[in-house]
Amino acid sequence: MKFSLNIIDWQARAPGLSDATEWQAWSRLQLPVDPAAPLPRLTALPMMTARRLNSGSKLAVDIGLAMLQHHAIDAVVYSSRHGELERNYRILHALATGQSVSPTDFAMSVHNSAVGNLTITARQAIVSSSISAGLDTFQQALCEVLSLLHAGYSRVLLVDFDGALPEFYHPALPPQMPTWPYALALVIESGNGLQCETRSGSTGEEPALPQSLMFLQRYLSEERQFAVPGERLLWQWTRA
Numbered sequence: 269m270k271f272s273l274n275i276i277d278w279q280a281r282a283p284g285l286s287d288a289t290e291w292q293a294w295s296r297l298q299l300p301v302d303p304a305a306p307l308p309r310l311t312a313l314p315m316m317t318a319r320r321l322n323s324g325s326k327l328a329v330d331i332g333l334a335m336l337q338h339h340a341i342d343a344v345v346y347s348s349r350h351g352e353l354e355r356n357y358r359i360l361h362a363l364a365t366g367q368s369v370s371p372t373d374f375a376m377s378v379h380n381s382a383v384g385n386l387t388i389t390a391r392q393a394i395v396s397s398s399i400s401a402g403l404d405t406f407q408q409a410l411c412e413v414l415s416l417l418h419a420g421y422s423r424v425l426l427v428d429f430d431g432a433l434p435e436f437y438h439p440a441l442p443p444q445m446p447t448w449p450y451a452l453a454l455v456i457e458s459g460n461g462l463q464c465e466t467r468s469g470s471t472g473e474e475p476a477l478p479q480s481l482m483f484l485q486r487y488l489s490e491e492r493q494f495a496v497p498g499e500r501l502l503w504q505w506t507r508a
Contacts (some may be wrong), residue, residue, distance in 0.1 A: 271414050273460030276423075279334060280484055281308045281327040282450040294344070295488035303448040305494065312337065316398045317389050318418035320372060322354040324431025325382040327451035332386040332427050335453050342421040346383035347399040347428045349478070356372035357434040374375030382429065395421065403499040404474070410456075410464075417458045426454045442474035452480045460508050464503045473497075 278279055284305025293299070310318055310326060312333035318326050328346060335341065355377045362369045378384075380398035386395055395416070401408035406428045413424045429451035438447060475482060479496060486494035486505070496503045 270464070271411075272460045272463040273410070273414065273417070274457045274461040275454050275487070276457055277335065277339060278453060278484070278487075279399065280450070280452045280481070281331055282481070283307055283448050287474060291484070292488055295485045298485075301446070301450075301481075307449065314389065317385060320376060321382070321385060322352060322376075322431045323449035324348065324354075324429045325352070325385065326453065327449055328382045328427050328429035329386050329389065331453045332383075332425065332452045333390055335425050335427075335455055336386075336390050336392065339425070339455050341394065341396040341422060341425045341455070342379060342423050343415070343416045343485075344383060344386065344425045344427070345397050345399060345409050345412045346380070346381065346386070347401075347405050347412075347426070347480075348382070348430055349400060349402065349405040350433060351379040351400060351429050352381055352431070353437075354431045355381075357436060359454070376395040377506065383427075386427075390433050403474070403479065406478070406483065407496070407498055407503050413456050422457060424456050426456055428452045428478070430478060444476045445474045446476065446478055450481060452484055463506045465504050465506075467495075467504050469502045470497045470500060472499050 282301050283314055284302050285294055286308035310330045313330040317495055355373045359369050359373050359377060379400060383396045383398050396410055399409045399412050409426055409428060413426050416424050431449045433447040483496050493506050
């Protein structure tokens with residue numbers, strides 16, 4: 269598979285990391301993300317909405333609102349490997365222990381909750397979709413972005429995110445798997461600034477960073493070529 273695109277803007281949030289300078293230093297020095305660091309301050313998300321959202325969704329909606337304020341966006345793709353797992357765990361725990369399920373948890377437990385809250389809060393009836401595809405969630409979201417660009421949308425916002433994974437699941441997870449919340453937003457247009465081609469060679473092992481943050485780390489390094497591993501393939505990126 270081959271495709272190309274242009275990235276015209278980006279923002280990212282993770283524990284201890286918020287503005288572009290911090291992310292560029294993180295990429296240059298190959299620093300780990302400190303899960304114990306405080307989450308970035310919300311800048312665009314109304315407090316009443318923030319109270320209803322989980323950790324990852326707060327970052328994803330806040331960063332999406334910031335991008336909508338600065339760009340004329342035609343369509344939105346939100347991607348999340350685990351979606352509203354924090355909220356779904358609370359529902360399952362309540363059912364297992366004979367407690368009442370929170371109506372808010374029930375209503376907000378669907379995978380497109382974050383992108384739905386974005387369009388509602390922004391008051392924009394914008395075309396949107398929500399993607400989940402395991403280890404390759406970010407790369408498959410890019411494929412969704414490409415389909416929208418081919419359909420005639422000129423500028424697409426992609427937000428890849430995840431929330432804090434509940435401790436209940438930690439013993440069953442690979443030890444290096446990220447369990448902290450993050451969000452990455454990219455504003456994408458058609459173009460040839462970045463080309464991507466799939467190649468064999470991925471081990472399918474769980475990386476120490478989410479796929480989107482692996483991409484961001486290499487993208488900020490300004491290397492002409494870099495690879496992002498997936499479940500079965502390597503996604504080889506080249507700058508024009």
